Amino acid sequence: MKQWEQYFRKVVPYVPGEQPNQPGMIKLNTNENPYPPSPKVKKAVEEFKTDNLRLYPDPASTVLTEALGKAYSLKNEQIFVGVGSDDVLATAFLTFFNSEEPILFPDITYSFYEVWAALYNIPYETLPLKEDFTIRKEDYYRKNGGIVIANPNAPTSLSLELDAVRDILEHNRESIVIVDEAYVDFGGESALSLLKEFENLLVVQTFSKSYSMAGIRIGYAFGAPSLIKALNDVKYSYNSYTMNQPSLYYGAEAVRDSDYHKEIIERIRKTRARTAENLCELGFTILDSRTNFLFAAHREVPAELIFEKLREKKIYVRYFKKPRIDNYLRITIGTDEEMAAFIDAVSGIIKTSI
Numbered sequence: 001m002k003q004w005e006q007y008f009r010k011v012v013p014y015v016p017g018e019q020p021n022q023p024g025m026i027k028l029n030t031n032e033n034p035y036p037p038s039p040k041v042k043k044a045v046e047e048f049k050t051d052n053l054r055l056y057p058d059p060a061s062t063v064l065t066e067a068l069g070k071a072y073s074l075k076n077e078q079i080f081v082g083v084g085s086d087d088v089l090a091t092a093f094l095t096f097f098n099s100e101e102p103i104l105f106p107d108i109t110y111s112f113y114e115v116w117a118a119l120y121n122i123p124y125e126t127l128p129l130k131e132d133f134t135i136r137k138e139d140y141y142r143k144n145g146g147i148v149i150a151n152p153n154a155p156t157s158l159s160l161e162l163d164a165v166r167d168i169l170e171h172n173r174e175s176i177v178i179v180d181e182a183y184v185d186f187g188g189e190s191a192l193s194l195l196k197e198f199e200n201l202l203v204v205q206t207f208s209k210s211y212s213m214a215g216i217r218i219g220y221a222f223g224a225p226s227l228i229k230a231l232n233d234v235k236y237s238y239n240s241y242t243m244n245q246p247s248l249y250y251g252a253e254a255v256r257d258s259d260y261h262k263e264i265i266e267r268i269r270k271t272r273a274r275t276a277e278n279l280c281e282l283g284f285t286i287l288d289s290r291t292n293f294l295f296a297a298h299r300e301v302p303a304e305l306i307f308e309k310l311r312e313k314k315i316y317v318r319y320f321k322k323p324r325i326d327n328y329l330r331i332t333i334g335t336d337e338e339m340a341a342f343i344d345a346v347s348g349i350i351k352t353s354i
């Protein structure tokens with residue numbers, strides 16, 4: 001070990017889903033949207049003036065915050081944007097979680113929460129989900145340094161009803177509650193309507209899923225102006241120009257095209273229902289998905305085996321070798337054609353494995 005290595009910050013890193021790039025593959029492993037972004041985004045990309053790249057971007061990301069404000073009926077002071085919701089969440093952890101009390105989140109949830117807590121030396125406690133993978137809201141009625149709830153949750157795909165989110169907020173007036181709504185547009189209930197009642201609520205959403213722009217990396221948060229100011233103070237203190245200039249324009253175009261947004265969400269929901277039905281017929285148990293993925297376990301064939309056999313056929317789904325969920329597959333909803341090919345492949349695997 002080199003002498004200076006003793007000073008390196010040591011973390012167990014987050015492991016992102018793999019990004020294979022093979023001809024003919026079917027990629028259902030990282031919850032991307034199978035449809036292209038809005039045609040308005042395509043036009044904006046084509047019309048973008050590269051001369052503008054000389055200039056630093058607007059640190060306040062005004063074009064984008066204004067478009068978001070209009071679409072969600074909020075003021076600019078209630079909106080924070082970052083490089084994907086990962087950046088927004090990381091900034092929120094750094095900004096809001098500075099208590100000696102542990103922050104609380106479920107034991108089975110987005111695994112980045114644990115990584116940020118470790119990175120920023122934030123004490124945390126994971127609270128076990130119930131047997132059926134739902135949240136026991138009463139577990140959160142206690143002193144804490146903050147609460148983070150992914151709603152709908154990942155990888156379980158389950159949604160927590162808005163009343164339960166309100167109950168958690170009502171029992172928690174002293175620390176920040178972050179509701180991570182990466183998947184909410186696919187059928188969850190947004191906590192956006194609770195912002196008026198709770199000044200300690202931060203709602204985080206993303207362009208990566210329902211807007212089909214994972215590649216551009218834009219996330220955003222809605223909250224009381226005092227929370228947004230605190231986030232911006234931290235953001236300006238480590239990288240005042242976090243958002244690159246073109247993405248601000250592309251994101252704004254995506255938000256303005258609400259018809260297209262609704263249309264691709266509806267398509268995904270329909271394909272989800274059909275895929276769930278097909279998987280049930282093949283002997284899978286499926287959780288009630290409010291996301292763009294299904295969380296499914298076969299009653300007889302181990303998930304890891306199905307995962308590996310699908311991989312051999314260049315069909316990628318996600319498998320987590322973790323306690324309680326190691327018999328589940330997380331399957332992103334692709335196009336109808338992709339899901340038909342997936343069901344065909346799974347059906348063959350099941351038949352030869354029983």
Ligand code: PMP
Nearest residue numbers: 084085086110150154182206208
């Ligand atoms: N929250 C949850 C629950 C997620 O599953 C993801 C993406 N996998 C994110 C946040 C981050 O998404 P992004 O950084 O692409 O906005």
